[in-house]
Amino acid sequence: MINCVSNKLYTLLKSSGVNKLAYTPNGIDIHKFKPKTKLFNTSKIVVGCSGTLARDEKEGISEFILPLKKIPWIELKVAVPQNDNYIKPDDMPDFLNKLDIYVMASKSEGFPLKLLEAAACGRLCVATKVGGSEDLIKDNITGYFFDRNKNDLLKIIENIKKNKLLERKKGLLMRKNIENNWSWKLRSKEWINFFLANIHS
Numbered sequence: 001m002i003n004c005v006s007n008k009l010y011t012l013l014k015s016s017g018v019n020k021l022a023y024t025p026n027g028i029d030i031h032k033f034k035p036k037t038k039l040f041n042t043s044k045i046v047v048g049c050s051g052t053l054a055r056d057e058k059e060g061i062s063e064f065i066l067p068l069k070k071i072p073w074i075e076l077k078v079a080v081p082q083n084d085n086y087i088k089p090d091d092m093p094d095f096l097n098k099l100d101i102y103v104m105a106s107k108s109e110g111f112p113l114k115l116l117e118a119a120a121c122g123r124l125c126v127a128t129k130v131g132g133s134e135d136l137i138k139d140n141i142t143g144y145f146f147d148r149n150k151n152d153l154l155k156i157i158e159n160i161k162k163n164k165l166l167e168r169k170k171g172l173l174m175r176k177n178i179e180n181n182w183s184w185k186l187r188s189k190e191w192i193n194f195f196l197a198n199i200h201s
Helices: 007-015 053-059 061-070 089-096 113-120 150-162 164-181 184-200
Strands: 002-004 021-023 045-050 074-079 101-104 124-127
Touching: 002 007, 007 021, 021 184, 045 061, 045 089, 045 150, 053 061, 061 074, 061 101, 061 150, 074 089, 089 113, 101 113, 101 150, 113 124, 113 164, 124 150, 124 164, 150 164
Parallel strands: 002 021, 045 074, 045 101, 101 124
Antiparallel strands: none
8 A cells, every 4th residue: 555645646646547545644743833923023024934955946945935035025034954044843833933924835745844834833834736735725715825936926925915914814724724634643543544554454
């Protein structure tokens, strides 16, 4: 049996004739990753991401995210070790809680834990339609998708800036979505069933 961390991968393999499949999405520790601050606490919109320049071509940090620091009303925070911005894993919840918007600009992913972590902290998530991001985000309800170009990304951030009260509610909805659907307490069941199926097959 093959496990799939996203519905997109599950559907792709199923349509290719693979039958022994299990949907095993990632989960998140909702007690470690949780909202500690409200969105929009400063005069600027705080935008951030985490990743590595070793996978920059895939993650799009240099192409799509770093240019945002040129926008005067945006404060950019990145957890990228190669930029001397290494954040220890235990400090990641505090880093995420300093953001208003978390951007994931990847052109391919499985089910990115970094997006789950940001969502669990109640941050607004703006992501590309890749892998498990489509399982997690409901566009314009709990977050946003963008078309992996700088103009589309900036347009979404500008619209968020204009509607801060409404956007705070979206952050709360995303946190509620995480609590109801994505905690490891819930998601571990799929993984346990997958392991048991392989043991007894």
